[in-house]
Amino acid sequence: MRKMTAWRRSAALVCAVAVIAVACGDGDDEVDEPDTAEEPSDEGEDDAADEGEDDAAAPAEIATGIGVSDEPCPEGVNPDNGCIYLGHISDLTEGPFFPLAVEILAAQENFFERVNEDGGIAGYDVSLVIRDNKYNGQEHVTVYEEIADDVLSLAMSLGTPPTLAALDLMEEDQMLAVPASWWSGWDHEESDRGLVVASGYSYCIESMIGLDWYAGEFGDPETVLAVGYPGDYGGDSAAGSSAWAEANGAEFLGFTQTAPNAIAGNQDAVVQAIMQAQPDVVTLGVGPLETGEIVAKAAASGYEGFFMGAVPTWNPALMGDEGVAAAMTALYRHISYSEVWGGDSPGHEALRASLDGELPSNDAYVLGWFQTYPMLALLEAAAANGDLTRAGLIEALDGLVVDYEGGMPTKTFTGDGAADAQRTGVINTPDAEADLGLSAIVTDFQSPTADAFDYTSACAAAS
Structure with missing residues (x-):
């Protein structure tokens, strides 16, 4: 079942040189853009209600609209099924997260292949319409407009800034989207307009989880410093760190902003700030x-504190350099909202089976797999x-219960972001012997600070 698309081949080349990029601080290598997936053969304005009454594989009457066709999918498994087209807009060639994004795409392709092989959904197979946003808001809007009339919903909209750039259009189109970003605004309707179907915790809650774990393991830190990209990711993470410090009597030393190496060139200024502040x-x-x-240079400079890293901070290629691996193993722990590759849930068994025993290039495959369960439940x-119309999906979202096959806590979408939010996490350590370089220290970690946090709105602005 394993798919090795052109997107994944491109990312594999980049992952192979990732350690070199760490050493020289240059992340600006570009990869030629491969061809995208086939366009849907039918814009899907048919109403299956009149023709589907005798179809035993589907309910007697299903209203359909944009993105749903009675014709089989171009690469469908079941020739007698119709086709549900879902958009997948992601950072697939040159943005800062594309080595992760291509594994998320591969996971979604294999996830829906599994669904199709199990007979599909009510007489329909699922097919992805794929576009590259280059992690750029303007590009995201452009490719969104290219496919908006062809898809029922977005199975993936990677990146908070790109997704926000299209939010007005999404609202006009009644387009729901699954994100691959964990900005706290996605948990609140005032920010996402009820259109973003998020799984896992936010970056804000994640910081509280990580710091609570650190405090329990090593004792309460007296000082905390946040480092990150400004806005939805680093800014949200920093807001959670600040809230944790305030709740636990620690001094928050501030938010040191940086940018990807493709923009900043290197992280020397960040390392200098860490060495000057000497945070715990x-x-x-x-x-x-x-x-x-950052971790390797800080360690080489004599830093004796500790690093807690958000979900997107990890790539197993970091273990390819002995110096970087040693520093990461000693001073860094990774936080995630689900167990990584080696988890023992039925969901983890299914995702490993989807690759026929092979390994993806990084754990973003796991993220992509579990991010897709809400779309399956919605459909x-x-x-x-x-x-099976866009309005029908929005109606189905109200009270939707999502079972992640044990890979994540079951979630009910009630519309109350504070009540719905996940406030537990998994703490991982770099491990040279583990598949993909991470092993879990603690699963289902309960964060008292996150539990007590008044989570009634976004922790930080997205920009």
Whole structure:
């Protein structure tokens, strides 16, 4: 079942040179853009209600609209099924997260291949319409407009700034989207307009989880410094660090902003700020290359504190250099909202089976797999309601219960962000013997600070 698309081949080349990029601080290598997936053969304005009454594989009547066709998918498994087209807009060639994004794409492709092989959804297979946003808001809007009339929903909209750039259009189109970003605004309707179907915790809550774990393991830190990209990612993570410090009597030393190496060139200024401040703990909201450089250079400079890294800070390629690996193993722990590759849930068993025993290039495959369960649940609920339209998906979202096959806590979408939010996490350590270089120290870690946090709005602005 394993797919090795052109997107994944391109990323594999970059991952192979990631350690070199850490050493020289240059993340600006560009990769030629591969061809995108096939366009849907039908814009899907058909109403299946009149023709589907005798179809035993589907409910007697299902209203359909944009993005749903009675014709089989171009690469469908079931020739008698129709096709549900879902958009996948992601950072697939040259943005800061594309080595992660291509594994998220591969996971979604294999996830829906599994769904199709199990018979599909109410008489329909699922097909992805793929576009590259280059992690750029303007480009995201452009490719969104290219596919908006062809897809029922967005199975993936990677990046908070790109997604926000299209939010007005999404609202006009009644387009729901699954994000690959964890800005706290996605948990609150005032920020996402009820259109973003997020899983896992936010970056803000994540920092509290990581710092609570550190305090329990090593004692309460007296000082905390946040390092990250400004805005939705690093800014949200920093807001969580600040809130944790305030709640626990620690001194928050501030938010040191940085940028990907493709823009900043290197992380020397960050390392200098860390060495001057000498915080007990640094929370990181940056990319993997920047993480490796910051931790390794700080360790080489004599820093004796500790780093807690957000979900996107990790890439197993960081273990390819002995110096970087030693520094990461000694001074860094990774926070995640689900167990990594080696988890023992049925969901983890399914994702490993989807690659026929092979390994992805990084754990973003795991993230992509579990991020897709809400879309499956939405499609199944909407079909059961007899309404596979965009309005039908929005109606199905109200009260939707998502079972992640044990890979994450079951989530109910009630519309109350504070009540719905996940406030538990997994703490991982770099491990040269583990598949993909991470092993879990603690699963289902309960964060008292996150539990007590008044989470009624976004922790930080997205920009």
